[in-house]
Amino acid sequence: MIITRFPPSPTGYLHVGGARTALFNWLYARHMKGRFILRIEDTDTERSTQASVDAILEALEWLGIDWDEGPYFQSQRVDIHKTHIQTLLDTGHAYYCDCSQQAVEEMRKAGMAADGKAKYDGTCREKGLSRTPGSVVRFKVPQFGTTVVEDVVKRNIVFQNSDIEDFVVQRSDGTPIYNLAVVVDDITMGINTIIRGDDHVSNTPKQILLYKALGAAVPTFAHVPMVLGNDRTRLSKRHGAMSVTAYREMGYLPDALINYLVRLGWSHGDQEFFTRDELIEKFSLENIGRSAGVFDPEKLLALNADHIQAAPPEKLAEPLLPFLKEKAVAAENDGFLSKVIHTLNKRSKTLVEMAAGAAFYFGEKVVFDEKAAKNLNQAALEPLRQLIARLEELETFSEADLETAFKAVMESTGLKLGKIAQPVRVALTGGTVSPGIFEIMAVLPKGIIMSRLREALRRIEGQ
């Protein structure tokens, strides 16, 4: 069975790049009917915070990425890590080193100056030192031969062992270091498929060496290309909104973000729009591309519009509520809201836009936009009067009834529909941009419609 994992370090919010690798792991696990494990890599106690843990979990939940196990905390597993370090020591795969950090740094500098290769020179390798205060444990990297990463995405990547230094696996304070901790955790958790950003490829040979030294099976690796900003460098804050949560606040649908993120670096023929289930059904490691991709907010926006349009209105009601609340609109998740959404879903690219467009549906009176109010002039007086009279006779405001009412007014005034519709639009919505007026009138309560029309009429008469 396929077992994947997502191991964020809690040193900040979940950004879109991290969300993407989480997504790949989650999708692959779901597609293969395997398991997906969440592990918090918090061994850097300096930078890790509980707030970050909370933020990451919240973002994953919003995206709908659920995990089968965890969250595990790496910091609570140091005993296990230490046991394995001891094994390495016992089997001759690691040794104590008491070189000062300064001495090692000088070796690197010298190496860099000589041939560009900065590595620890193995001074303590054969000394057979035992533990002393201040000493670290280093892994004994084979001096000859090669280590090859059999990568599913990138083909085989060959590294010369001689290029790899004897890296530290245990700090002088006794705590394990990243490369050791991940490998031990992945081994003990049964992780057999590792999908991660390709900024990890240079770590991979070290980790493979560790797997072998520990007598464990090497997992399948899939290094996915990075996500770049518009300047083609690695994505960071200066590229704009990068946290997953920021997109929720800007009115994006999780399904749209997911669709966009997966599609960035993965493809399924010409298909651009995917539902969550389609993604699970069609996702595969083979179709992950090999080159880095630029994050394009424009395309994400377009995709969000598509997902809003495709979603059943009643499914949008709940997520829309907070945005309405922010605009001080008193709405509830009911049939009325769904009808309102139905008139707006084709003209809203985000939930923020939709909330703005929905505001006029609520409350007794409309707030007139100053420019729009100019449509409420003498020319609109007669058609409005006639329309009000016609509407009063109507039992229901069905689209067909409304049409005949408007037609009658058009005929008796000799005006085109546009000349009548625009003042009505302003009267009903306060603005010049809105859903079709027949649509609006089919949704708005008759009482509200009539009072708003009369209000507009009074406004003109008072001019």
Place this chain on the structure above:
RNA sequence: GGUCCCAUCGUCUAGCGGUUAGGACGCUGGCCUCUCACGCCGGUAACCCGGGUUCGAAUCCCGGUGGGAUCACCA
């Protein structure tokens, strides 16, 4: 600098030896129309360069160039 990865329209990509190099976003002309959208029809725009291999290369090989990642007692 060392090591490693990558290279099709501005961007995301399809292509897996023979295509008028396809789709999407963006930009744009038009249609539809009660505003704005949606939708529909059309346009713009790409195989990094140079050598090979082959009857034939965007596709395979080599070199160059360009871009990216990484070189911690961070993860």
